[in-house]
Amino acid sequence: MxxxxxxxxxxxxxxxxxxxxxxxxxxxxxxxxxxxxxxxxxxxxxxxxxxxxxxxxxxxxxxxxxxxxxxxxxxxxxxxxxxxxxxxxxxxxxxxxxxxxxxxxxxxxxxxxxxxxxxxxxxxxxxxxxxFVHPRDPHSRVDALPSSRHVIVEIDGTVVAETRAPVVLFETALPPRYYLPPEDVRLDLFEPTDHSSRCPYKGIARYWSLRGGQDVPPNLLWSYPDPLPAVSVIKDRLAFYNEVVDLVVDGERLERPVTPFSSALSS
CATH class of the missing domain: 2.170.150.40 (Domain of unknown function (DUF427))
Structure with a gap:
């Protein structure tokens, strides 16, 4: 052969x-x-x-x-x-x-x-x-897929976002991230921060914190204003850290995952 x-x-x-x-x-x-x-x-x-x-x-x-x-x-x-x-x-x-x-x-x-x-x-x-950050791993995948799932995001019992038009981003070794249309997020409850991060698969992200959110981590909401071409469908959409908010997807309340980000978000 x-x-x-x-x-x-x-x-x-x-x-x-x-x-x-x-x-x-x-x-x-x-x-x-x-x-x-x-x-x-x-x-x-x-x-x-x-x-x-x-x-x-x-x-x-x-x-x-x-x-x-x-x-x-x-x-x-x-x-x-x-x-x-x-x-x-x-x-x-x-x-x-x-x-x-x-x-x-x-x-x-x-x-x-x-x-x-x-x-x-x-x-x-x-x-x-x-x-940015590190070379892309050829054995990892990042897939951003438009969806019609019904997604509700809650913080301490308050609904801060709800949509039936998310983009679900699947990334090897991480939980699915739900990228929501801006109009379906209550941005009046959040304020932009100076924080940013870089991802070799997605690009440069900007962040928001909950206004007066002393009991939740800062920078829990983010967006990619100019994502890399492979995930262009997430442009300007907003995603929350599943680790610190409550997600209800198609009527099912999801458990908060434990990920490499969990310790940083809890500190």
């Missing part, structure tokens, strides 16, 4: 890393300087991280901008011992890059990205689309 040249399989290293090649064109920039430009990166999953990272062949990296780290951050990245500081003009990003301690990946360099933007590059692109 002939294997299709695009077929991939996850590979494991003795150190506990999982990795696979990808055919995506990936670039990383610090300011106006392109530091990485690769058409053959690999995706790497570390045991302690829920999302993948990219590692790039050395020849696709501006290694002339890297210097051995003055204070290597040993103990991170599955025991990596080789770290680099990034020097671009007069700006130095300590420990911006490293080499994974695996023979399979010895010829590759990875860059800080997930949760540590101050140590990494400023902008990342997959093909010509800018990507």
């Amino acid at each position: 002939t294997t299709h040249p695009g077929a991939r399989a996850l590979r494991a290293t003795p150190e506990g890393l999982l990795w696979e090649p990808t055919e995506r064109w990936v670039r990383g920039r610090k300011g106006d300087v392109t530091v990485v430009d690769s058409r053959r990166p690999v995706l790497v999953w570390e045991p302690e991280l829920p999302v993948p990272q990219y590692a790039f062949p050395r020849e696709d990296v501006r290694t002339d901008l890297l210097r051995p780290a003055e204070k290597p951050r040993t103990g991170l990245h599955t025991g990596s011992r080789i770290f680099y500081d990034l020097h671009v003009d007069d700006d130095v990003r300590p420990n911006a890059a490293w080499v994974f301690p695996a023979d399979d990946l010895a010829g590759h360099i990875a860059f800080e990205w997930f949760l540590r933007p101050e140590r990494g590059l400023d902008h990342w692109y997959e093909e010509d689309e800018e990507i």
Whole structure:
């Protein structure tokens, strides 16, 4: 049987890393300087991280901008011992890059990205689309589907939204999120905040808090005014954290889920 040249399989290293090649064109920039430009990166999953990272062949990296780290951050990245500081003009990003301690990946360099933007590059692109926070996981899906479900949102017994025209967003490892038409949300009960977040699958979100809502977490309502093309159907729609509001869907009151966001929302 002939294997299709695009077929991939996850590979494991003795150190506990999982990795696979990808055919995506990936670039990383610090300011106006392109530091990485690769058409053959690999995706790497570390045991302690829920999302993948990219590692790039050395020849696709501006290694002339890297210097051995003055204070290597040993103990991170599955025991990596080789770290680099990034020097671009007069700006130095300590420990911006490293080499994974695996023979399979010895010829590759990875860059800080997930949760540590101050140590990494400023902008990342997959093909010509800018990507935020972390690379997209090819084994995860995000599907935004128009629906006619009857959705009621309550906070402390008060109905704050009701619709029969939601868009239901299904994202791997998270509960469904119900994106509601603005006219079906009582926005008079909420006030906009300065908070924002970035998602590699959806884009940049803005937030609202409940007015006088001392007993509920802030920033519990959000919207994507300019979502990425794959989920354009959620543009300007509003969604609540299922973790802190009460949802009644088609007459059934849903249990509040426990997710990676739960601890942050309760603190």
